[in-house]
Each structure stands twice: as C-alpha cells, then as structure tokens.
Amino acid sequence: MAEIRIRNTEERIKGEENVRAFLESQEVLYEHWNPSKLPASLQNKFVLSDEEKAEILATFDEEIRDLADRRGYKTWDIISLSDATPNLDELLKKFENVHTHTEDEVRAITAGKGIFIIKGTDDVGYFDVELEAGDVISVPEHKPHFFTLMENRQIVAVRLFIETEGWIAHPYADPVFQK
Template sequence: MAKVRFHDTNEYLTGDDVISFLESQGIIYEHWGVDRLDENLRNNYSPTDEEKQQILAAFKPEIDSISQRRGYLTADIIVLSDQTPNLDELLVKFKNEHHHTDDECRFCVDGHGIFAIKGQDGRYFDAELEPGDLISVPPNYRHYFTLMDDRKIKAIRLFVTPAGWEAIY
C-alpha cells in the first residue's frame, strides 16, 4: 500500500491514513493488487506488445470502472528501468514540476514510483507507490514524478486525451 511523506517534516502516513489524506486532497487512490498476474508479466521490464496487452486485459474490469467514473478513453503501459535508454535524462525531465489539464492516472504494476505533489494548502508531499497502487492526480495540481531506489516501474497510464496529459511547466 502507498505511503505519504511530507517534505517539510519527513513525517509519514501509512494505511488508512493515506487514503483519508489523499481523499482530503481530491486525489483518487485505489489498491487493485497484482496477484492475478503471472510472475513473468510482473518482473519483466522489456515486455512485448502482446505482454502489455495481457497486462491491460488482466485489469480490464478495474480500468473500465475507473474509466467510466473519470472519462478515461485510452490506456497504455509505460516501463522505466535501467534497461530504458537515457533513463537518467528522462528522470531529470520528469522531476521538473508541472501540471496537466487532465488527470494524471497511473496504476503501478511493478517497481516503485513517487509522485511529489503540491497539496491544496501549498504543502508538498510524496505519494510513494508500490505494486498494486493506483493514483489519479487531478488537473492543474503541481507535481513531478521520480523513481524510488530500485529505479524501475511498470505502470498502466490512463488518459482522457493525450493532449490533456501534456506537461505544462
């Protein structure tokens, strides 16, 4: 389950406190789990197009449910790891604070990631994602993304429109 860490105090929230806090910030958090996936789909950081489709198919009920609620029209898979060309350059780019005109919705299939988010009160916090966690950062929230120490993540991205997901720095 995700954790929340506040930048100013290094205080952590865990368990149900994470859900309550993120909800108070207008951020959707769900835990879908990943137990239904074969091990080769979880720990593979160079999946084929067919394997990506298998991952999307495994979570189709959840994807359909949140898409109906939030208006998401497309889903794809993003993979970042030490196998990713120019990973360090991408991480520098991702750490630039920005916002989007649509939700930024991610479901962590494997690995770990951090969304650093400027809260409604101006206080910054990290939402630290583990496999099975879904987060949807609302439109116009200032944030950035980075990886945790394992330097890898495989995630499902959900979009309303690709244009609405473009970063505004």
C-alpha cells in the same frame, strides 16, 4: 502499499485507509488493485514486449474500464521504465520538474516502485506518495506535481488519459519547492 511523507514535517502516513483519507483531503484519488492477479512471469519484468503489455492490460481490463467509466478516461497504455530504458537518466530529468496538466495524471502500478511529489494545501505543502504494485493514483488537473522512480529505478504502470494524444506537461515554477 502506498506510503506518504509530508516534506515539511517528515510525518509518514501508512495504511491503506489512512493514505486514502489523506489523499482525498488533498483532492487526489487513491485506489488499490490486486497485484497478484498479474501472472508471476510479469510481476518483476521491466522490459516488455507488445504482447506482454497487452497481457497486463487484459489482466486489469475490468479495473481499468471501471476507473475509466467513473472518471471519463478514454484511452490507456503501459509505460515501463528501468535501467534498460534508453536514455533513462535524460527522461527522468524531464519528469523531475514540477508541472501541471489540463487533465488528470493517472498511474496504476503493476510492478516496481515510483513516487509522485505533489503540492498539497497551504497547511501541508509538498508531499511524496511512494507507490508500489497495486497502487493506483490520479493527480487532478492543474495540481502541481511530478513523478519519478525510486531507488530501484524500475516500474511498470498503466496510464489512463482523457485526451487520446495523452497529456501535455505545463511547467510550474515554484520557489517554495525543494528537491
């Protein structure tokens, strides 16, 4: 279940309803899908064949299509990252810079853990959203953020897009942000 850490105060927000309410106040969508729907053989697998990626998409097809219909997403895929990913550290350096997009950035975590660092309202500042299997988040367009892995360095997620070529990151220089 997702957990939030507000960086300025070290306050932690736990529990699905509390997380959802906080994120809603920050204009971020949060949902929770049932991760146990995924076959056991894929629940902790981070190097995936095309067939296994297709199986994950098929398993969550109803949830994906429901979210896509509600939010206007037109295409989706699977991203899988682990220490087996070529050039993982270089890839993470690219991810770990605050940026914005001209469309929502959506992740539905099916295995592993990840973290979004998001710029909240002025009274909140930056906050971390720690995600695990079943957590679904949509960071709205133009909201400064970045996504990275947690200490386990393993994640599988469904990504949804409005633009068929996917999103493009626009750097966001913010002197207030501290890693």
